[in-house]
Amino acid sequence: MTTCSAPGKVYLFGEHAVVYGEPAVPCAVERRARVSVEPRADGRVRVDAADLSLDGFTVTWGGGVDDRPDVDVPTPLLSAATEYIEAAVDQAREAAGAPETGFDITVESDIPLGAGLGSSAAVVVAGIDAATRALGTELDPEEVARRAYRAEYEVQDGQASRADTYCSAMGGAVRVEGDDTRTIDAPPLPFVVGYDGGAGDTGRLVAGVRTLREEHDFAADTVATIGDLTREGERLLAAADPETEPDDELLAELGQLMDFNHGLLEALGVSSRSLDAMVWAAREAGAHGSKLTGAGGGGCTVALDSSDETEHALGYTAECEQSFRAELATEGVRVEV
Numbered sequence: 035m036t037t038c039s040a041p042g043k044v045y046l047f048g049e050h051a052v053v054y055g056e057p058a059v060p061c062a063v064e065r066r067a068r069v070s071v072e073p074r075a076d077g078r079v080r081v082d083a084a085d086l087s088l089d090g091f092t093v094t095w096g097g098g099v100d101d102r103p104d105v106d107v108p109t110p111l112l113s114a115a116t117e118y119i120e121a122a123v124d125q126a127r128e129a130a131g132a133p134e135t136g137f138d139i140t141v142e143s144d145i146p147l148g149a150g151l152g153s154s155a156a157v158v159v160a161g162i163d164a165a166t167r168a169l170g171t172e173l174d175p176e177e178v179a180r181r182a183y184r185a186e187y188e189v190q191d192g193q194a195s196r197a198d199t200y201c202s203a204m205g206g207a208v209r210v211e212g213d214d215t216r217t218i219d220a221p222p223l224p225f226v227v228g229y230d231g232g233a234g235d236t237g238r239l240v241a242g243v244r245t246l247r248e249e250h251d252f253a254a255d256t257v258a259t260i261g262d263l264t265r266e267g268e269r270l271l272a273a274a275d276p277e278t279e280p281d282d283e284l285l286a287e288l289g290q291l292m293d294f295n296h297g298l299l300e301a302l303g304v305s306s307r308s309l310d311a312m313v314w315a316a317r318e319a320g321a322h323g324s325k326l327t328g329a330g331g332g333g334c335t336v337a338l339d340s341s342d343e344t345e346h347a348l349g350y351t352a353e354c355e356q357s358f359r360a361e362l363a364t365e366g367v368r369v370e371v
């Protein structure tokens with residue numbers, strides 16, 4: 035049995051704008067997906083994802099990887115999860131030159147599904163690394179990231195940036211601008227996540243921004259402004275000491291940019307009542323700044339707060355189902371022993 039894990043992420047800055055070539059800065063956080071694989075001689079793929087949703091479920095399918103699961107798929111999220119796993123298996127088979135191999139696969143994750151924390155990317159990244167290793171091939175994290183991007187690109191019909199998969203594979207803070215991906219230094223930022231228990235429809239949200247941007251110069255300017263504030267944020271991170279806790283001045287400056295970023299995302303129509311409520315609860319609790327993370331429409335917000343106040347306040351916010359501190363994950367994909 036080979037097990038690999040990979041972290042989820044929050045966007046410090048730049049989601050949606052990254053789709054149009056602007057830079058984005060996602061940061062990996064210590065919430066992981068773990069994928070265990072065992073090759074099978076009969077070419078079949080069996081997936082057990084009992085711990086993937088809060089309700090719990092198990093799905094099993096047989097046949098080749100080209101076959102659709104021959105089970106009732108209980109939720110759209112599960113359906114999406116199986117597609118990602120399937121695409122990861124394809125990539126691993128290709129990378130290891132073993133197109134016929136089957137696998138028993140177990141997926142566990144403590145990343146809320148489809149909520150802007152990069153759950154699918156983490157599953158794909160961990161899955162590719164585990165499956166290739168099980169076949170005796172070791173890919174470097176950059177190659178895992180490239181293949182994971184291809185897998186996501188396929189499942190999402192070409193609507194994927196490299197941000198989630200690269201961040202999950204590499205860990206830490208990263209910068210993504212088109213095809214240009216790199217890790218950057220960042221101090222240990224005190225992220226607090228709020229989760230409304232829901233999920234947004236990424237495809238619909240991305241399409242909505244695309245239409246707005248095509249139809250209105252002011253929407254195109256809004257997207258460009260997100261790029262500008264992201265570059266400003268990058269300058270702040272580059273000037274900070276990655277080894278020491280960030281001081282209040284840096285947190286205030288980053289927080290101000292996060293607030294601005296949320297306002298622009300709201301203007302582009304990708305926030306929601308619950309996301310706005312969590313953002314305001316964090317601000318009122320004294321967070322340095324707060325914004326939605328990921329595609330929006332529902333799901334998660336991220337705030338910067340070194341104290342317990344934001345986590346506590348979110349706990350009392352009706353729209354928030356769960357709040358938790360999320361440390362920067364300096365390690366990306368890794369083998370679990």
Ligand code: PMV
Pocket residue numbers: 048049050051052053148149150151152153193194195196197198236240327328329330
């Ligand atoms: O919700 P997530 O974590 O899948 O992030 C989507 C981010 C977008 O910029 C909206 C789309 C993308 O592929 O970058």
